[in-house]
Amino acid sequence: MTSVFQSGSHPPCPENFNLTQYVLSKSDKYGSKHALELVTSEGLKTWTYLELSNAIIGMAATLKSTGLKKNDKVLLRLGNTVNFPITFLACIWAGIVPVPTSAQLTKNEINRIHKIINPKLIIAGKEISLPDATTKILYEEELRFETYFNKIPADLGTPERLAYIVFTSGTSGDPKGVAHAHRAIWARKMMFEDWYDMSSEDRVLHSGAFNWTYTLGTGLLDPWTLGATSIIFKNSFNPAKFNQLIESNKITIFASSPSTFRQIIKYSKLEKTKLLRHCLSAGEKLPKNIKEDWHKKTSSRIYEAFGMSECSTFISEVPGMSNSKNKNSIGKPQQGRKVAVLNKLLIPVPFNHSGRLAIATSDPGCLINYVGEPKLDGDWLVTNDTVKMSKFGEITFLGRADDIINAGGYRVSPIELENLFSSIEGLESVAVIEVTIKVNTSIIALFYKSTHHIDEKVFKEISYKHLARYKQPRLFVRVDSFPVSGNGKLNRKKLKSNYESKIKYKN
Numbered sequence: 001m002t003s004v005f006q007s008g009s010h011p012p013c014p015e016n017f018n019l020t021q022y023v024l025s026k027s028d029k030y031g032s033k034h035a036l037e038l039v040t041s042e043g044l045k046t047w048t049y050l051e052l053s054n055a056i057i058g059m060a061a062t063l064k065s066t067g068l069k070k071n072d073k074v075l076l077r078l079g080n081t082v083n084f085p086i087t088f089l090a091c092i093w094a095g096i097v098p099v100p101t102s103a104q105l106t107k108n109e110i111n112r113i114h115k116i117i118n119p120k121l122i123i124a125g126k127e128i129s130l131p132d133a134t135t136k137i138l139y140e141e142e143l144r145f146e147t148y149f150n151k152i153p154a155d156l157g158t159p160e161r162l163a164y165i166v167f168t169s170g171t172s173g174d175p176k177g178v179a180h181a182h183r184a185i186w187a188r189k190m191m192f193e194d195w196y197d198m199s200s201e202d203r204v205l206h207s208g209a210f211n212w213t214y215t216l217g218t219g220l221l222d223p224w225t226l227g228a229t230s231i232i233f234k235n236s237f238n239p240a241k242f243n244q245l246i247e248s249n250k251i252t253i254f255a256s257s258p259s260t261f262r263q264i265i266k267y268s269k270l271e272k273t274k275l276l277r278h279c280l281s282a283g284e285k286l287p288k289n290i291k292e293d294w295h296k297k298t299s300s301r302i303y304e305a306f307g308m309s310e311c312s313t314f315i316s317e318v319p320g321m322s323n324s325k326n327k328n329s330i331g332k333p334q335q336g337r338k339v340a341v342l343n344k345l346l347i348p349v350p351f352n353h354s355g356r357l358a359i360a361t362s363d364p365g366c367l368i369n370y371v372g373e374p375k376l377d378g379d380w381l382v383t384n385d386t387v388k389m390s391k392f393g394e395i396t397f398l399g400r401a402d403d404i405i406n407a408g409g410y411r412v413s414p415i416e417l418e419n420l421f422s423s424i425e426g427l428e429s430v431a432v433i434e435v436t437i438k439v440n441t442s443i444i445a446l447f448y449k450s451t452h453h454i455d456e457k458v459f460k461e462i463s464y465k466h467l468a469r470y471k472q473p474r475l476f477v478r479v480d481s482f483p484v485s486g487n488g489k490l491n492r493k494k495l496k497s498n499y500e501s502k503i504k505y506k507n
Contacts, residue, residue, distance in 0.1 A: 002348035003341035003355065005393035010336030013159040013186040013364055020056065020093040021154040022185055026227040027053035030200070035224055038082060039249065040234040047082070052224070059090035059143070061150035066138065068120055070095040070155065071162065075119040075135070076211075077110070077128045079103045080234060083143055084210040085220050087123055092163050092182070095155030099165045099177075103128050103211055109175075113167060116177050116371055159183035159364075165371060166213055168309045177371030178309045187365030188222055188312065194334035195280065195305050195316035198253060200227030202277075205249060207237040207256040214283055217312060218255050239263040243271050250275060257283040259484075261290050261302060262429060270297040278303055278319050284489045285397055285415055287429070288328065289422035306330045306397065308383060310367045314359055315339065315395050328419055329394040337363060341389045342382060351391045354398055354411065358382045386413070403492050405434045405444055412444065412471050414492075420466055424458060426451045431482060432473060433496050437503065445475035447495060453478060 027035075031050040038045040047055070068074070074091050076098055078084045084100070091098035099117050101110065107129045114131035124130055125140045163182040167175040192198060196218075206219025210232065223230045231249050238245070242264045246254070258281055264270065279294070279302040286304045294302050307313030317331040333339040338360035340348045349355040358380040359366065369375045386398040398404065398413035405412040414432040421430050430448045437443055446459060456476050463472040483494035 001351055001391060003351050003353065003389040004338070004348050005333050005340070005389060006336075006338040007333065007393065008335040010187070010190060010364065013183040015158065016156045017159040017182050017186070018093065018154040018156050019163045019182040019185045020089040021156075023089060023221050023225050024049075024053050024056065026200070026224070030227045033227070034229045036082065036220070037229060037231045037249070038234050039231065045082075045234075049224075049227075052086075055086050056089045057093060057151050059086055060094040060096075061152045062143075063087075063090060063096060063121075064094050064152060065150075066121065066136075068094070068096050071097060072120040073097045073099055073117050073165070075114065075117065075122045075131075076100045077103065077122055077124040077130060078140060078211060079125040079128060080209040080211065081125060081140065082210065083123075083125075083140055085216060087143070088164070088216065089221075093154050094152065095157075097162055097164060099167075100211060100213065100216065101167065103209075105129060107132070113175070113177070117165060157182075159186065160368070162368060166309055179368045179371055181364075181368050183364040184312070185221065185225070187363065188217065188225075190334040190336050190365075191218075191222065191305070191313060191316065192226065194318050195303060195313065195331075196222065196253070197278065197319035198223065198226055198228055202226075202228040202252045203231060203250050204228055204253045204255065205231040205245070205251040207233070207254075207260050213309070214255075214257070218280060218282070240267040242268040243273065246273055246276055252277045253280065255280040255282075257281065258286045258290060259284075261286070261294060265290065265293055265297070266428060270294075272297075272299045276300045280305065282307065282313055285330070287422045288419045289427075304330050306385075306395070310381060311359055311363060311365045314363065314365065328396050328416075329390075330397045331395060332393040333359075333395075339389075339393075339395075340380060341387055342380065346378075346380060346382065352388055354386055354388050354413075356382050356401060357385045357387045357395070400492075403433070405432075417444075417446070417467070417471065417473065421446065421448070421459065421462060424450075424454060424462070426454060429482065431490055431492065431495060433492050435475065435496055435499055437475075443474040444472070445477060445499070446473040447477045447479050447482070447499075449479055449482065 027049045032048050034046050035049045035052045036047040088098045110129055111131045122135050122137045124137050159182045165177050165179050204223045206215045208215035220230050278300050281302050282305045291302050303317040303319050305313040305316035314337045315331045340358045341355040342358050343349050343355050361376045361381050384401045386401050386404050388396045399415050417432040418430050428449045432446050434442050435445045459476050483491040485491050
């Protein structure tokens with residue numbers, strides 16, 4: 001048996017379709033209900049479903065009045081403001097293609113993106129880097145909610161047509177523009193039961209900023225599609241006040257990244273709460289010790305999901321399901337997804353053998369193409385992630401393909417080692433990488449952040465007891481912090497180069 005898994009099917013997307021119209025489909029039913037609650041230092045600001053719908057459709061008319069035509073691209077350079085999702089959805093309603101970008105990008109980074117997409121308009125917030133270009137700019141202060149009363153019909157058409165473009169993080173090279181179709185939002189239905197367990201009764205808090213695509217999808221678009229209420233913090237999320245935030249805002253589902261869950265455990269005196277049904281984690285691998293510690297202290301569970309810019313999340317843990325055969329699993333393919341583990345020849349490997357994770361290009365969530373490149377062909381979209389698949393479809397994440405360690409001819413997963421050592425008392429976070437200590441000599445090194453110094457004997461005893469000789473780390477380094485990428489993920493390459501630059505190689 002080979003590592004290919006599919007359970008169930010997914011109904012096709014309607015032929016005459018618009019992504020934004022689909023997201024706003026509950027607006028009439030829930031007109032006066034809060035769609036969005038924005039927590040600010042000045043107090044709570046709210047948007048009902050009717051107000052949100054009017055703002056988006058009115059903004060679409062405003063954008064069309066600037067002379068924008070169908071399929072023109074609009075570069076969004078906005079900070080943590082409600083105008084981000086409003087302009088994003090307004091563009092799509094009008095048949096215009098939004099390109100959301102992180103406000104943290106530098107001028108050089110945004111110059112590269114501008115050159116790739118050649119936008120007709122830039123919508124810009126204050127003190128956010130802009131490209132060196134003559135492109136027309138519409139500043140955020142020019143966007144007036146009171147002018148959002150003109151209405152234009154939604155641009156309807158085939159769900160295969162271009163809806164929006166997002167950019168990969170670029171941690172392994174220059175970022176690429178990922179072109180998504182209107183059908184991408186339809187594919188997210190597969191997350192509703194197989195990850196979210198969300199309904200119109202839920203109040204969903206996402207700790208991220210508006211301009212993070214994880215926030216945009218899981219924190220806003222999906223709750224609005226379901227008729228739930230989204231809660232976002234205008235100012236930075238304070239992990240030390242987690243329990244207070246949950247109680248005062250009556251949160252039932254909390255979504256965040258592993259790094260934020262780690263900060264909450266460290267800085268907040270966590271207590272059990274009956275309000276919080278469960279939590280959602282994505283963005284990077286969730287350490288096992290964080291998941292276990294969270295459940296012990298709050299009685300709520302964190303359900304993990306795995307995805308990528310090209311297809312969003314397609315592997316996840318299902319709330320309420322406790323029949324996992326593998327505690328290190330990141331979940332199973334969602335109902336309707338077809339997933340495989342492939343070798344270098346793109347042939348499925350046997351179950352429980354390592355290989356590259358892939359998802360079928362027929363999946364409605366898959367990108368159309370990378371900007372400037374041909375449309376996808378072939379049966380599989382192959383990721384850069386090394387995994388194993390059990391016969392039950394459970395996926396064990398072993399690491400990025402370029403992070404896998406080659407120890408004496410054996411392939412070693414850094415994730416396997418990090419999970420093993422993460423249970424050490426006082427250890428807050430850990431990263432295992434391969435470092436070069438002298439010419440032609442590399443070893444496995446364990447870097448850790450902790451509340452106190454941990455004797456090497458502790459690490460070595462665990463190594464001797466649980467690991468084959470070739471897997472055992474030879475170096476243990478305590479650090480004050482870990483380098484991270486722009487989206488908060490551990491930057492292993494930077495960690496490696498930082499360490500190697502401090503030591504002198506021996507010839």
